[in-house]
Amino acid sequence: MIARDPAVVDMQQEAAGIARTLLVSDFNVHTLANYLESSDDPPAMRVSLAPSGDVRDALFASALFDPVPHCTVVWTQPHRVIAAFRDLVNGHAVPRITLEREIRGYADLLAATAGKTRLLLVPTWVIPPWQRGLGTADFKCAQGLRSTLAVANLIVMNTLEPIANGFVIDASRWHMLAGRHSFDPKLWFAGKIPFSSSVFAEAAADIRAAFNAQRGGGRRLVVVDLDDTLWGGILGDVGLEGLRLGGHDHQGEAFAGLQQALNALKRRGVLLAIASKNDERVALEAIATHPEMVLRQDDFAAWKINWHDKAANIAELANELGLGLESVVFFDSNPVERARVRAALPTVLVPELPADPSGYERALQSLDCFDAIALTTEDADRAAMYAAERRRVAVIPAADDFDAWLASLQTEVRIERLTTRNRTRTAQLLNKSNQMNLTTRRMNERELEEWAQQPDHQLWTFRVADRFGDAGLVGIASLAIAGEHGRLVDFVVSCRVIGRKVEEAILAFLVRSACEAGAKRLVATYVPTERNRPTLMFLQRSGMTQDGQQFSWRLCDPYPVPKGTTVAGP
Numbered sequence: 001m002i003a004r005d006p007a008v009v010d011m012q013q014e015a016a017g018i019a020r021t022l023l024v025s026d027f028n029v030h031t032l033a034n035y036l037e038s039s040d041d042p043p044a045m046r047v048s049l050a051p052s053g054d055v056r057d058a059l060f061a062s063a064l065f066d067p068v069p070h071c072t073v074v075w076t077q078p079h080r081v082i083a084a085f086r087d088l089v090n091g092h093a094v095p096r097i098t099l100e101r102e103i104r105g106y107a108d109l110l111a112a113t114a115g116k117t118r119l120l121l122v123p124t125w126v127i128p129p130w131q132r133g134l135g136t137a138d139f140k141c142a143q144g145l146r147s148t149l150a151v152a153n154l155i156v157m158n159t160l161e162p163i164a165n166g167f168v169i170d171a172s173r174w175h176m177l178a179g180r181h182s183f184d185p186k187l188w189f190a191g192k193i194p195f196s197s198s199v200f201a202e203a204a205a206d207i208r209a210a211f212n213a214q215r216g217g218g219r220r221l222v223v224v225d226l227d228d229t230l231w232g233g234i235l236g237d238v239g240l241e242g243l244r245l246g247g248h249d250h251q252g253e254a255f256a257g258l259q260q261a262l263n264a265l266k267r268r269g270v271l272l273a274i275a276s277k278n279d280e281r282v283a284l285e286a287i288a289t290h291p292e293m294v295l296r297q298d299d300f301a302a303w304k305i306n307w308h309d310k311a312a313n314i315a316e317l318a319n320e321l322g323l324g325l326e327s328v329v330f331f332d333s334n335p336v337e338r339a340r341v342r343a344a345l346p347t348v349l350v351p352e353l354p355a356d357p358s359g360y361e362r363a364l365q366s367l368d369c370f371d372a373i374a375l376t377t378e379d380a381d382r383a384a385m386y387a388a389e390r391r392r393v394a395v396i397p398a399a400d401d402f403d404a405w406l407a408s409l410q411t412e413v414r415i416e417r418l419t420t421r422n423r424t425r426t427a428q429l430l431n432k433s434n435q436m437n438l439t440t441r442r443m444n445e446r447e448l449e450e451w452a453q454q455p456d457h458q459l460w461t462f463r464v465a466d467r468f469g470d471a472g473l474v475g476i477a478s479l480a481i482a483g484e485h486g487r488l489v490d491f492v493v494s495c496r497v498i499g500r501k502v503e504e505a506i507l508a509f510l511v512r513s514a515c516e517a518g519a520k521r522l523v524a525t526y527v528p529t530e531r532n533r534p535t536l537m538f539l540q541r542s543g544m545t546q547d548g549q550q551f552s553w554r555l556c557d558p559y560p561v562p563k564g565t566t567v568a569g570p
Contacts, residue, residue, distance in 0.1 A: 019043045019211060022069040022117070024050040024058045026080040028192045032073075035204035043211070045071075055081055059109055065116040071211050072117040074110060075171075075203075077194065078125040078149060081106060088148060089131070096142045096151075103152045107159035114166040118444055119214050121207060122160065123171035124153045128183040164423070164445030167210060167373065174202035209368035215442055216431030219349060219369040221301070221323055222265065223314050225332040226276040226283055230295070231255050232357065235278060235286055246292030254357040259294035261361045266299055269379025270370055271321060271386065274303035275313045275330070301386035310337050311344035321386075322435060322495025324531055329369065333357070376425040378472040385496060388469035406501055407564030409466040413475075413505045415569035416461045418452045425473045426461050429492060434531040436493035436503065436538065438524060456481040458513065459490070460570060462506055464497050471497055475506055479514055479522075486514030486555070488524035491535070501562035503538050509567055511559040522553045 021036060023029045033047040048069075050058035055076055058064060065072075079086040084099045114120040126149075132138070133145035141147065153168070160166035175182040178198035187193040212218060227234045232244025232251050246256040266272050272295070276283060283305045287297055302320050304313035310332070318325050326347040332338055333353055342350045353363050372379075392409065418426060427445045434440065443451065452459040462475030474494035480487045488510065493503055514522045526536055526549045543559075544551040553559065561567055 018046045019070040020067065021045045021047045021207075021211075022050065022064060022072045023047060024055055024064075024072065024074045026055050026076045027188075027194050029075065029200075031193065031197055031200040032075075032203055035201055036207065039204065039208065041208060042217075043208075043215075045208075056106075056109060059113050062116075069117045071119045071121065071207065072113065073121045073123070073207060074113065075123045076125070078127065078152060082152070085148065085152070088143065088145060093143060096148075099148060100151065100155065103155045104159070107156045110156065111159050111163050111166065114160070114163045115446070118165060118447070119211060120160075120163070120166040121210055122156060122166070122168050123174075123203065124156075124168060125149055126171050126175060129180070130183075164427070165214070169206055169210065171203070174199045174206070177202050205368060209371045210373070212369075213371040213373045214431070214444060216428070216433075218371055219270070219329045219367075220327040220432075221271045221273060221318065221321060222262065222329045222331055222364075223273045223275045223317060224262065225310075225334065225337065226274060226278055226286075226305075228357075229331065229333045229360070230259060230274075231286075231290070231293075235283060240286050240290060243286070243290060245290060251357055252292070254360060256292060256294055257361040258357075258364065261364050263294055263299065265364075265370060266295075266383050267380055268370070268372060268375060269382045271301040271323075271382060272299055273301055273317045273321070274305060275310045275317065275332075276303075276305045277307050277310070278305050280305040298387045299383055301383060309340070309344075311341050314341060314345060314348060322498070324434065329367065331360075331364065333360075374424045374428060376428060376473075378425055378428075381470075381472060385469065385471055388471075389496065392466070392468045403563070406562070409468070409500065409564070411464065411466045411500060411502065411505075411565045413502060413509075413565060413567045414463040414465070415509060415567065416463065416473075417570050418449065418459050418461060422461050422473055423449060426476055429473065429494065430476055430490065433492045433494060434529065435495050435534045436491070436498050437529075437532050438488065438491040438535055439527040440529050440532060441490065452478070456517075457489075458517070460509075460513075462493075462502070464500075464502055475502065477506055477510055479510065479517070481514070481517045481519055484518075484520040486510075486517060486519035486522045488522060491524065498534060501565055504542070504560075504562045505565045505567050507542060508559040508561045511553055511555060515555040520555050522555055524551045525549055526551065 023033060029049065033049060036045045036047050050064055055074065059074070079089050082102055084094045084102045088094045110120070110122055127145060131145065134141055134143065138144035138146045157168045160168055178196055182196050182199050183194060184196050224230055232255050233242055235243065244252040244255060246252050262272055284297060287293055287295070302317050304317055314328060314330060315325065318328055325345050328348045330341050330348050330350045338350050341348055349369060351363055351367060353360060416422060423445050427443065427448050430448065431442050451457060457478065457480055459478040461473050462477070464471045464474050474497050476490050476492040477488070478490040480489050493506065511522055524539065526539060528536065539551045540546065544553045
């Protein structure tokens with residue numbers, strides 16, 4: 001038996017456990033720590049606070065970062081961490097070059113800190129609204145507080161932009177949501193707390209959303225109703241011409257605005273689906289022909305338009321798309337339907353909607369469950385990929401048998417090494433995939449790259465295309481070679497291509513690669529989770545020898561590439 005990689009074990013324990021969070025600040029952040037630790041929303045967070053004093057000293061203190069925090073938040077006030085900005089606030093003339101030099105030095109320190117933590121979050125600098133600076137000229141003059149602050153924030157953003165796990169988050173939004181009393185001078189003088197509790201509550205929500213986004217925990221599917229949700233009116237009652245949508249009508253414009261917001265989410269890789277009590281033929285015709293429709297049929301990955309229970313329809317949609325119910329948001333104007341889905345499917349997020357449709361767009365856009373840490377080509381093309389899948393599946397009945405259908409697809413699997421070009425998508429796939437995922441280990445881009453660069457480690461990505469279209473980067477596999485054993489560390493395949501012999505093609509490549517590296521046996525240890533049983537089922541039918549949760553293949557025996565599938569590269 002081959003011992004499991006301690007790093008893999010550590011990742012598995014952390015995925016199911018407590019998120020270690022470090023707060024580094026030049027003011028009192030106990031309120032923020034309380035919000036983070038007391039929330040009922042996952043994950044549970046254990047917060048540690050850096051000692052009070054110079055923030056730079058804390059960022060240099062190696063003991064604070066051992067063990068490595070899952071998330072580190074560095075939240076400072078500009079006049080306390082940038083001496084030149086403090087001089088500017090106090091009315092001194094400070095050369096812009098001096099300010100920028102000091103800001104760049106601090107930004108470089110933040111960039112170095114990102115290497116000590118899984119996730120680095122840096123809130124933007126803000127100043128109180130009563131601090132007018134030069135007033136009208138504050139954004140025009142080099143000595144203006146706000147013009148300087150804008151430049152300072154931009155320097156930090158640009159410095160962290162190439163750092164895969166470093167992010168600047170918008171603190172000004174927290175202050176706007178908290179209202180005019182977000183800055184509290186009395187709290188500052190009493191306890192060195194500059195902001196009201198509302199600011200810290202908003203900050204805690206955004207920190208949690210960022211952490212979940214990095215771990216691939218964001219919602220990936222919005223299921224919408226049609227009548228009085230996507231358009232105004234009941235289609236079966238008022239007909240196509242009677243629907244309120246777009247035009248010179250305030251409610252019609254509100255429904256069109258919601259569709260625009262949904263379309264924007266779709267372009268970011270969030271899938272759209274329909275669950276509506278309607279006649280399917282009539283509803284699809286309305287979607288296809290209404291002149292003010294923003295969304296058309298190909299914008300939806302799937303739909304259930306019938307008279308069945310919506311909760312059952314939502315469960316079927318998630319299953320068809322290979323997603324867990326924890327990935328689903330249900331958007332419906334009917335409070336009865338919302339209550340039904342909440343009761344039947346408690347892991348589905350069902351936001352409350354206002355009675356006035358003009359608030360629907362705001363209700364959707366204010367959700368933090370769609371937060372992303374990066375956008376990839378696959379995200380932008382996801383809806384088109386699902387449309388291609390519908391066309392692909394539609395030809396199954398025309399094939400004599402399943403193997404003939406597979407051969408007709410003319411599938412090509414293209415192999416690539418991990419590069420800066422595909423690194424973001426690779427980390428995204430590793431962190432989001434649950435069904436065909438051997439160990440479900442989670443790593444950010446930096447950790448993934450560092451692992452792949454170690455001696456005797458090999459990592460590849462796999463792109464899949466066929467005559468219906470390009471599915472993009474949908475597979476990851478990695479090997480650790482130790483003498484005569486090649487250990488399969490990652491085996492990840494997107495649910496979009498599961499069942500099309502892509503898994504077998506990847507395994508054939510891995511067998512050949514391990515053999516070329518000098519190994520005599522390929523070993524894969526299956527780590528079970530609630531959702532990765534398809535991985536076990538594949539391993540059991542793969543022909544590999546099974547011993548408990550471990551599967552192996554003698555490398556002197558080549559593994560066959562599926563008929564009709566070509567493998568190219570790397």
